[in-house]
Amino acid sequence: MNNKSFILLLIVATLMVFGVIAENARSTASPTKAEVSVDTTGIRNTLKNAGITPREAKHWKEL
Amino acid sequence: MKNYRLLTIIFIIIFIGGGIFHFLKESRPMITGTEKETETLQAVLPEAQSFLKRPGPFPYYKAYKTSAQTDRDLVGFAFLTTDVAPEILGYAGPIKILIGMTPQGSITKVHVLDHSETSSYMFQLDAFLSQFNSKGLNDPFSLGDDIDGISRATITSNAITRAIGKSLKEAGSQILKLEAVASTAQKKSLPLSEILIPLILFAIAIAGVLSHKTNIRWLALAGGFLYFGVIKSTMVSAVQIVNICLLKLPPFDQSPLWYMLVGLTLLSTLLFGMVFCGSLCPFAAVEEFLYGLVHRKKKVKEQQLSNALDQKARYVKYAVLFTVIGVSVLLGNSGAAGIEPFLTLFTFNGTTLAWSLLAFMLVLSFFHFRFWCKYLCPVGACLGLLARFSLYKIKLGTNCSQCAACEKICPTRAIRIDTDLPVIDHSECILCGKCLTVCPKENLKSHPSGENEQ
Numbered sequence: 429m430n431n432k433s434f435i436l437l438l439i440v441a442t443l444m445v446f447g448v449i450a451e452n453a454r455s456t457a458s459p460t461k462a463e464v465s466v467d468t469t470g471i472r473n474t475l476k477n478a479g480i481t482p483r484e485a486k487h488w489k490e491l
Numbered sequence: 492m493k494n495y496r497l498l499t500i501i502f503i504i505i506f507i508g509g510g511i512f513h514f515l516k517e518s519r520p521m522i523t524g525t526e527k528e529t530e531t532l533q534a535v536l537p538e539a540q541s542f543l544k545r546p547g548p549f550p551y552y553k554a555y556k557t558s559a560q561t562d563r564d565l566v567g568f569a570f571l572t573t574d575v576a577p578e579i580l581g582y583a584g585p586i587k588i589l590i591g592m593t594p595q596g597s598i599t600k601v602h603v604l605d606h607s608e609t610s611s612y613m614f615q616l617d618a619f620l621s622q623f624n625s626k627g628l629n630d631p632f633s634l635g636d637d638i639d640g641i642s643r644a645t646i647t648s649n650a651i652t653r654a655i656g657k658s659l660k661e662a663g664s665q666i667l668k669l670e671a672v673a674s675t676a677q678k679k680s681l682p683l684s685e686i687l688i689p690l691i692l693f694a695i696a697i698a699g700v701l702s703h704k705t706n707i708r709w710l711a712l713a714g715g716f717l718y719f720g721v722i723k724s725t726m727v728s729a730v731q732i733v734n735i736c737l738l739k740l741p742p743f744d745q746s747p748l749w750y751m752l753v754g755l756t757l758l759s760t761l762l763f764g765m766v767f768c769g770s771l772c773p774f775a776a777v778e779e780f781l782y783g784l785v786h787r788k789k790k791v792k793e794q795q796l797s798n799a800l801d802q803k804a805r806y807v808k809y810a811v812l813f814t815v816i817g818v819s820v821l822l823g824n825s826g827a828a829g830i831e832p833f834l835t836l837f838t839f840n841g842t843t844l845a846w847s848l849l850a851f852m853l854v855l856s857f858f859h860f861r862f863w864c865k866y867l868c869p870v871g872a873c874l875g876l877l878a879r880f881s882l883y884k885i886k887l888g889t890n891c892s893q894c895a896a897c898e899k900i901c902p903t904r905a906i907r908i909d910t911d912l913p914v915i916d917h918s919e920c921i922l923c924g925k926c927l928t929v930c931p932k933e934n935l936k937s938h939p940s941g942e943n944e945q
Contacts, residue, residue, distance in 0.1 A: 431800050437855060438866060442807055444848040445867055446814070448830045451842055453818050456826035 495918060498809050499876050505813055509820035510736045516823060535591030535600040538566045548665045549574040554591075567599055568592045568666055575658035581650040582746060583607035583730070583825055584739030588654060596663040597627040601655055607739050607824050608647045609730050609834065615641050619648065623655055628663040632656025646746045685748035688718055693755045696770035700763050701937070703924030708769070712776040720773025723748060724837040727756050727767055729815045729869040733825040736816060757877070764878040768864060768871050769921030774833035775864055781856040801904055804866050805919070812869035831870070832863065860902045865919070875918030885915055885927065888934040897926035897935060 532542050532552055539554035541563070551570040555563040572579070572588040580586075586606040591599035601623045603616065619641045626632065632652055634640050640648030663669045692714045699707030719726045731753055734740065741749050759766035768775060796804075811830070818827045832849035835841035841849065855862040864871050897913050898906045905919035906926055913926075913935075927935050 431797055434796050434800065434804070434859075438804055438807065441848070441851060441855070441862075441867060442811075444844060444851060445811055445830055447844050448842070448848060449811075449814060449818060449827055451844055452829055453822060453827040456822050456824050 513737050534602050536567045572654040572658045575661045579654040582646045582741050583734045609829050689751040700922045703927045711770040715771035716773040716776040720837045729828040730825045733819040733828040760877045763883045764881040778856040778861050785857045808872040812872040885937050891934050896929045900925045900929045
């Protein structure tokens, strides 16, 4: 391993280490994402029981 | 010789200053956004539409949904394990878990809000947590019985299981006034093997250092590889250095291995030098084994780097150490410190970049003796600074023939001839003892601390 190839390898290795630090820091710092699951079938059934017919997704299309 | 005085001062400033900064930051009251809070609560109680915070014996939330028939229906409760059972700690301090509970006392869902556990061990967290869904007050919450732990993360799994189980039973009793069956999970006794085996391994390693026998050093390396690496998947890492800085320590009765490993490493370093790095580190064992495959019969000759370049390159590991501590202190979490390739190798978990780094280090190990240890390892950097103050040191006698045999044989290039005499860099010395055995005049000896005789 001569000096030039050593420098190159060390730079690559160092970048990878700092990349892992950045990756870990990003995942630690990012807000805890809570997976929100909405029971759409339950909501639909509740609306139907109340005599209301839900209209499908037109509102979103307009937006 | 590197400027160790400056490096030690920087380390002390970052380590102690970081600890004080973290303490002051933690003692400030936290302000939480209502929107974020509601979003998180909905994660554990998906049916709920509104929440009402209640003081009670511990803070908790009542969750409601509106329906066509009634104004609002109670759909459950939510509370934090850190409020109900703050005494239960994980591997690196408290694990904040939000629990959703139905009015009948069963879990809807649990969600980890904050933890400082080593990220490499937490890849299977979601699958692990899903086991708690629908568990009730009378379930045993016993790891290994009704709950399967996260592979290679027993302490964390056990802490999460006990925290959730205890919190649910407390909440059922205090909020719902229900009677819960006492947990049948027996309190586990102190695992003596986690105290004795590290003691034996360190004793073997120290015996190898004092006797300068390569076979004993290899026995210790093999033992360290098997026990710390393969069986326990734990070793001294930057995560532990950061956790000590942040004072996030696990309870002794749950993780005596943590204390044995860290305590014996620090003690042996202060007494003899780099005992752990030289004779016990599982990743170093892998590196040396791979290097030996290629160089054992001198099939490939390692080209020597210039001394100046080699010395400068070794500063990189100090930059890694200082960065890791600095970033972790700013985040208040040791998660950023889990960078070492041995975590990936022995836990079999890691991101693509972490796996790439491991592969790169293993390939380099074939051609360069302990590349990771010499130039990048933050643990080696930290222990190296401590090793300068060790009681026993390899020292030069009075009749050096200036043959430079010690300089040539030193695998870590910790010895170099300076003004005709060998100078030993104790921060880089792995105590392999090769210099002591090769010296024709037996002029190098290990002695209690002091200056060279010459």
